[in-house]
Amino acid sequence: MQEKAMVIGGSIAGLLAARVLSDHFKDIILIEKDSSMDDGKARIETPQANHIHILLVRGREILQGFFPELEKELLKKGANKIDFLNDSRYRLPSGWAPKFNSGIITFACTRTLLENTIRHQIQKIPKINIEQGEQITSFVLEKSNKISLKTKEGKEIHGDLIVDCTGRNTKTPTWLEDIGFPKPRETKIDSFVRYSTRRYIPSKKDRRWKMLAILNKPITNPRIGAIYPIEDGKWLVGLYSIGKNYPPTDEEGFLEFAQHLESRELYDALKDATPDSEIYGYQVQGSRKYHYEEMKQWPENFIVLGDAVSIFNPYYGQGMTSAALGAKTLDDMLKDNKVKKGFTRKFQKRLAKEISLPWILGTSEDLRWSTTVGKRPNTITRMVQNHAQKVLLLSPKSKLAAKSFQQMMHMIKSPAIIFHPAILLQLIANSIWKKDE
Known part of the structure; x- marks a missing residue:
């Protein structure tokens, strides 16, 4: 077992990194500049915490592997277990998705509850020490191509492995450049997404769904709306739009926006519900990826994961x-290797491959809109994306198409699942049927 590992940032990525490192290092220090992490509120570094955060099934599976008691704790605190097709009313561009037991199950709650519950699990691990109110201000280059951390007070902190989990506000590109490393190449895709969110107390009216989602209609209607169940029997209601058609944060504008979704069902549900918070607005920076996997010069004791590498469209x-x-990738690599020369570069390369699927799935959809700024996908990616859109449009008529599409989006199956022969036959039959209409 190796000696000492450092994690910068107490985000979900940082907590997961600390959990992984506890299996491979004797001493782990998690550094978080927020000094109020134990008060049950969202961290200062997560202004987006008031909005909907969906945990995909693949993420739930990984978290459950690291924290076997997590799901039980979340459900005890009021989280909701959801089958994404059976418990949802899901409006797709071509109609309502079929309702059936799909086995695509995760839990729904606020990001704050999820993050705090994970943190409480972390605090039970003796070898993990959380240092709150500590701010890192730069890197220091050491011998053997390694780095150490310098705090605001001028103290240097050393570690056999240092992990940047500081999220979208990462300073790694600048700090590396300051000590002689090149800056990484950066890819940006901006679909100009903004969202507005409000908590509601639902009426006691009997509904056939736990979650309601109304998707946009490409080209004609960029508006999206969702009702997401959280703890205490409340809802988070999120309104989104692509292409600068921003949802308002005033009462009248919020409800007016909801009226013009592809279905009025969300608006009708709000008429029976009681507001339980102000309306929170959030401007998304766009999707951004640092290509650390390309860098030929790289510190031998330093890696980056989570939003510090890639920011995704939260929708x-x-x-x-x-x-x-990213945490699972680190765990898998540490099981087979110690942190020695070449380990950290190999990690960044492997991580880039692991997160390439969500990047392609999200940005390809954003790039369907002419208002999106960024490099268009290559021909093969565009063909896969066009096929995925056809499968999505088929979903209201096909349980197989609906389930396969969701399995791909939840990252429990590869995109090959939507090329299943039965789906291809259904697409052909649907095309013939349309021609005969």
């Missing part, structure tokens, strides 16, 4: 699951 719910994928 697709990929952020927390991608952080979990």
